[in-house]
Amino acid sequence: MGAPPLTRSRKDSRTGNVPVSHRFSTWCFTLPYFTALLEQWYVLADGKQVKRLPEGLEGMLAPVASIAYWLASDGTYCREQTKTVTIATDSYSVPEVDRLRGILLDKYGINSTRISNGHGKDQYKIRVAKSSMAKLQQLVEPDMPDSMRGQALAISFIVSRLS
Secondary structure, eight states: OOOOOEEEEOOOTTTOOOOEEEEOOOOGGGOHHHHHHHHHHEEEETTEEEEOOOTTHHHHTOSHHHHHHHHHHHEEEOTTTTOSEEEEOTTSOHHHHHHHHHHHHHHHOOOEEEEEOSSOTTOEEEEEOGGGHHHHHHHHGGGOOGGGHHHHHHHHHHHHHHO
């Protein structure tokens, strides 16, 4: 049934804990649903698979749960400095990042800025404006995956402190 899961562990220098993670791959040719998703999100360019935003993305992000899962996957809360959420969009072009920002603003009223990821190469992230943090938290908290519930609560706590 394919390769066994890859198991990794790394000692957390802050806590001394050694969490274990397991990774596995699902080959797209065995699951047609994933093949269709792969074809929507990746194109072949110069012999490489390049990530892109698919047509009809606005409709895909229409269910609020989509935003919650997007944040659970690519969102980071910056507790020390900005007290905002940053969404990793490093693989996308500037027009694509701005398209995502436009969707957040037009569909959900969430203001954001495009910021450099700090590694050059025209790679950017989306930073949610402080003024939109309460709206973002209210929007995604009910649909946040259980595994990310702590992150949603942390956002809720900080938003309450900002108010």
